[in-house]
Amino acid sequence: MELRHLRYFVAVAEEGSVLNAAQARLNTSQPSLSRQIRDLEAEVGVKLLERQARGVTLTAAGAVFLDHARLALLQVDAATEAARRAAQPNRATLSIGFMVGLEVTWLPHLLRLIREDSPDIEVTLSSQSSPELALxxxxxxxxxxxxxxxxxxxxxxxxxxxxxxxxxxLPAGHRLAAHKKIGPQDLAQETYVSSSRTSPVLQSVIEEYAASAGIILKAKYEGENISSAMSLVASSGGVTLVPVYAQNMLPPNVVARSLEGIPPKVDLVLGYAEANPSPLLRRLLTRANDLIVSVQNQSIIRYAEAQIEVS
Structure with missing residues (x-):
């Protein structure tokens, strides 16, 4: 079994189509890709994909194999990256990822800690969805x-x-914009825009909130991320639910309002690979509590346990 077989299988599974995977991701022909997948199934000894008129679906065995294939490819990528870093031992760098908009709140405080420890280190930044950051x-x-x-x-x-x-x-001209707080029943009557297409953790929190309130929030529109969801709110006249940090990203034609009662909350975490040997990373982790206190004390957004009032 070769790495290319795993890459081909993952592409087909994620696209749900041999043709789409061949044309959009792998730059190969459909017959060639189909042959590679058949060779992989023959080597594994079980059927991994169900061929259907409009594409392919994973078998139970295929779903299990997909998780392991992704992990294997990630481990290869990690090994490659580690080797490249080892070949440049004098190049001190720190790569940091943020969900879009979070850097406004956290980056200034984090950079202060980094500069105090290692003023000459090269810092690179990227913005991705939460699942992409984990990968x-x-x-x-x-x-x-x-x-x-x-x-x-x-x-x-x-x-x-x-x-x-x-x-x-919600839109600035929306009837609910005159309210200081919005109840779940108000939300249930409005066009709902999902802001969590690329955030399964946020989606789970919103679903739990709706279920506990006895309402249904079925998205009529779905944004690729929080920023695009707020644009859809402005254009559709609908409403969406977002974490409080998104106040940093509000366009001028929409407003934010707090929710009645105890609002649902979603965890924000600092993630790092356990095997990462970076000494700077380890030193920064020991100062994570300093970072939290700095943001709580100085940010315009207070990450407090009490309900947050927004205007």
Whole structure:
């Protein structure tokens, strides 16, 4: 079995189509890719994919194999990245990832800690979705990430930074904009825009909130991320639920309002690979509590346990 077989299988499984995987991701022909998948199934000894008229679906065995194939490829990526870093021992770098918008709150305080410890270190930044950040940590492409506690993040540890209350975002001219707080029954009557397409942890929190309130929030529109969801709110006249840090990203034609009662909260964590040998990373982790206190004391957004009022 070769690595290319694993890459081909993962591409087909994620695309749900041999044709799409061949054309959009692998730059190969459909017959050639189909042959490679058949060879892989023959070597594994079980059927991994069900061929259907409109694409392919995973068998039970295929779903299990997919998780292991992804992990194997991530381990190869991590090994490659580790080797490259080892070949450049004098190049001190720290790679940090953020969910879009979070860097506004956390980066200034984090950079202060980094400069106090290692003023000459090269810092690189990237913005990705929370699941993508977890994968980058697993692959050794990031040293540190501000994300959600994603499941199946093998070898990644999480340090709780904050429990972020959710708030409602709606158009400035919306009838509910005159309210200081918005109740779940108000939300249930409005066009709902999902802000959690690429955040399964956030989606789970919103679903639990809706279930406990006895309402249904069925998304009519789905944003790729929080920023695009707020744009959809402005254009559709609907409402969405987002973590409180998203106040940093509000366009001028939408407003944020707190939720009635005890608002649902989503965990924000600091993620890092347990096997990462970076001495700077280890020193920063010992100062994680200093980072939390610094943000709580100085940020315009207070990550407090009490309900947060937003205007």
């Amino acid at each position: 980058s940590l697993m692959a050794g492409k990031l040293d540190l990430a501000f994300l959600r506690p994603e499941k199946q993040s093998l070898g990644v540890s999480f340090k709780l930074l904050a429990k972020e209350p959710l708030i409602a975002v």
